[in-house]
Amino acid sequence: MQDYEEMVHECYDPLIKQYKYQFAKYDDDEFFLIGDGFALYLFVDRRDRRADVRYVLLGSSGSIKTYTLMYIQKQRYRQEDFALYGAPQDIDGRIKSDMTVASAGLQNHCQDILSGDNNWLVNYPDSGTFSRHIARFLAPYFRRQGYYVKPVEE
């Protein structure tokens, strides 16, 4: 099983440095870039053989929810972002291209999101979903930042 950590660093290090995210590895194909009360959730879907990014927010009630970025990407990403996909020749090449485009689009058009401004979620089509393993993993990080996080049931 391939460990995608290096690939994540190659594609997301500019964001990590610029926004001073804490990098956290869940396993070989799930990673978090943790900001103040929010995180970017990077994952490789080994079933569809693709990579993607979602947004994780610690809500005011202490619950951790995950949101798709698809609607934002459709709205804000431009053809020049998608052109970065290139012509990958194999599965890992496609996964890296996915990461490259996702990262570049965020950096080019989503400074508000990357900075932790959550206004984009007002009237957003996705009301967020709870994911037990994400909440369990991120809870200690957010608690260390001084936030209240609802206990996650076993």
Next chain:
Amino acid sequence: MFGAAPQANQTDDLAKALGLTPQQGTAPIALPEAKQLEIKENGDPLEPYFNGFDEGRTGEPLAEAAGQSDAQGAALDAGLRQDADANATLLGQRMGELAEDAGNVGKIITKIEYKPSSGVIFKANPNKTTTILGSFDKDMKNIVNEMGNVKSTDFGARKGGFNVLNVPDELYDPNTFWDLYNKPWLDEAINRGDDIVLATKPDENVLTRIDYSTGQEVLTGFGQEIDYLTQKGYVYDVATNTMKFS
């Protein structure tokens, strides 16, 4: 896809799927193969070395025979041994993985502890195959791992057990995967009348995604499955988190 019927040559089948042959990567065939392929080093044919190895000679006399120094011969020995060791180690690891997988291929999984995001409790129907569908990152990854992550193309019944799609990576081609593997796997489940349980609620945000090569919204693998079942007359039953034929 899990829980295939036990077969005598499962390891061979898996090895074949991975493009391995039992000899591949071992030193005894590496040299003749290189010879056959007329592999050259620094533009010079390695024929003198190969001839020497055929006769059981070591690198130093070979280097001498080829008009090169003892040091180069020793380096040749070391390099070849290193390659052979590395290849043997790699082969051993991969064959070990294959053997481990082969041991699990025939196993019918009857219990899954993982609590999926849909909230459904997995309970296998003792009289049927129970097929599980869901979003990979949200749920299926954990389910597949709990089931041993056995990759297989055997889409047969697992009466009394669970059935998930998990084919070898080597077979994945985005242009053909649906037609060659995913659809036939789902057709088998439909034809058998499997119970079809959803580990993930079929919300739009898990059924669709951005195709980063085009910018277009497309169906995820899970989305394609739900779409296909809907075309075949299935509907989502919210109360049971299953797809029911109507």
